[in-house]
Amino acid sequence: MSESYLLRGAKPLGGEPADVLVRDGAVAAIGSKVPAKGAEVVDADGLVLLPGLVDLHTHLREPGREDAETVESGTVAATLGGYTAVCAMPNTDPATDTAGVVEQVYRLGQEAGRCDVQPIGAVTVGRAGTQLAELGAMADSAAQVRMFSDDGDCVSDAVLMRRALEYVKAFDGVIAQHAQEPRLTEGAQMNEGALSGVLGLRGWPAVAEEAIIARDVLLAAHVGSRVHICHVSTAGSVEILRWAKSRGYPVTAEVTPHHLLLTEDLVASYDPIYKVNPPLRSEDDVAALRAALADGTIDAVATDHAPHPVEDKECEWLAAAMGMTGLETALPVVQQAMVDTGLLDWAGVADRMSVRPARIGRLAGHGRVPEVGAPANLTLYDPSTPWTVDPADTASRSRNTPYAGRTLPGRVVATFLRGRATVLSGKPQ
Numbered sequence: 178m179s180e181s182y183l184l185r186g187a188k189p190l191g192g193e194p195a196d197v198l199v200r201d202g203a204v205a206a207i208g209s210k211v212p213a214k215g216a217e218v219v220d221a222d223g224l225v226l227l228p229g230l231v232d233l234h235t236h237l238r239e240p241g242r243e244d245a246e247t248v249e250s251g252t253v254a255a256t257l258g259g260y261t262a263v264c265a266m267p268n269t270d271p272a273t274d275t276a277g278v279v280e281q282v283y284r285l286g287q288e289a290g291r292c293d294v295q296p297i298g299a300v301t302v303g304r305a306g307t308q309l310a311e312l313g314a315m316a317d318s319a320a321q322v323r324m325f326s327d328d329g330d331c332v333s334d335a336v337l338m339r340r341a342l343e344y345v346k347a348f349d350g351v352i353a354q355h356a357q358e359p360r361l362t363e364g365a366q367m368n369e370g371a372l373s374g375v376l377g378l379r380g381w382p383a384v385a386e387e388a389i390i391a392r393d394v395l396l397a398a399h400v401g402s403r404v405h406i407c408h409v410s411t412a413g414s415v416e417i418l419r420w421a422k423s424r425g426y427p428v429t430a431e432v433t434p435h436h437l438l439l440t441e442d443l444v445a446s447y448d449p450i451y452k453v454n455p456p457l458r459s460e461d462d463v464a465a466l467r468a469a470l471a472d473g474t475i476d477a478v479a480t481d482h483a484p485h486p487v488e489d490k491e492c493e494w495l496a497a498a499m500g501m502t503g504l505e506t507a508l509p510v511v512q513q514a515m516v517d518t519g520l521l522d523w524a525g526v527a528d529r530m531s532v533r534p535a536r537i538g539r540l541a542g543h544g545r546v547p548e549v550g551a552p553a554n555l556t557l558y559d560p561s562t563p564w565t566v567d568p569a570d571t572a573s574r575s576r577n578t579p580y581a582g583r584t585l586p587g588r589v590v591a592t593f594l595r596g597r598a599t600v601l602s603g604k605p606q
């Protein structure tokens with residue numbers, strides 16, 4: 178018998194409270210005083226009901242770095258963060274650059290059964306940036322890959338980027354670009370500016386990101402094929418995206434929760450927990466990113482969840498790996514940066530963290546706002562119970578959260594994947 182739940186008094190998209198009946202994998206009723214009829218009643222008084230979140234940018238590390246994360250552990254973390262679908266980045270070992278490897282990751286996701294895992298295919302063989310991977314074979318595989326990226330590295334060769342855009346156009350694919358001009362960022366450690374000079378760390382100039390975005394929105398327009406810009410981090414990038422969108426160019430973009438909240442000042446501690454790619458930027462950049470997410474210039478929030486084992490993070494700054502975990506904290510961080518500041522309402526959060534990411538990734542069945550007949554991919558969120566982040570209390574196999582000891586404003590209470598509870602009362606099921 179399939180699971181059935183009555184979410185009593187939930188607020189769909191933060192609106193008026195209603196009873197929401199989940200049955201046979203779908204939303205069966207929304208209204209007042211909906212009878213339970215055998216459904217398990219969940220007290221959702223004061224809780225916001227959102228469509229299940231969709232992450233366009235997750236590093237699950239399997240195959241190859243199971244000491245950092247596995248599909249199983251990463252998807253448990255995802256469900257605790259309210260996600261019902263994650264797109265897995267290809268910088269695994271081996272890279273997901275063939276039909277065989279993307280199918281392997283896809284099947285691991287199905288076996289774990291916690292949230293949908295959509296593999297992202299590598300653009301180039303081994304992510305080496307010299308030869309196009311078999312994009313068509315990955316698209317035709319059981320995983321039906323539509324998004325391709327060399328994330329971790331930039332597709333810096335303009336001819337390869339053009340060919341990739343041309344190739345994926347045939348099957349409505351999208352190239353997700355990690356925008357980082359490699360020569361301008363050789364040995365770069367933190368945002369380039371006054372502070373990098375003071376700290377004696379090699380600077381990572383904004384122009385290294387902006388130059389690639391400018392090139393790629395022009396290439397996408399020229400080819401008539403979709404480009405998606407990963408983890409936008411500078412005010413200048415926002416201006417280029419705004420210009421490209423005003424001209425109708427086929428470009429979408431994402432921002433991470435950490436780039437919406439944290440600034441480069443934290444690097445003064447030399448604590449490598451704050452070492453990330455792209456680097457934390459200035460207060461002005463953060464303000465521009467928030468404004469761009471609010472007005473839709475930036476389409477989506479994506480976590481760039483990047484787990485690393487202790488030995489790769491708890492070392493001196495120069496030796497430390499770049500990256501932060503993010504799945505379990507994304508929604509409360511977005512609440513703090515965007516909702517509590519009045520920049521987005523909950524409908525806006527649903528749009529930027531579920532509806533638009535599902536559309537960009539072409540993830541059928543996800544990104545549907547709660548309505549009768551929609552698949553019951555849902556998240557129940559409590560926006561008014563603050564909690565303090567303890568890195569030891571995480572489902573991720575890695576502990577490299579930048580929010581350790583910080584108090585975040587809310588927490589996911591329940592997550593449903595096609596009507597089945599993957600999280601209830603804040604606990605994995």
Ligand SMILES: [Zn+2]
Nearest residue numbers: 328329355407
């Ligand atoms: Zn990246």
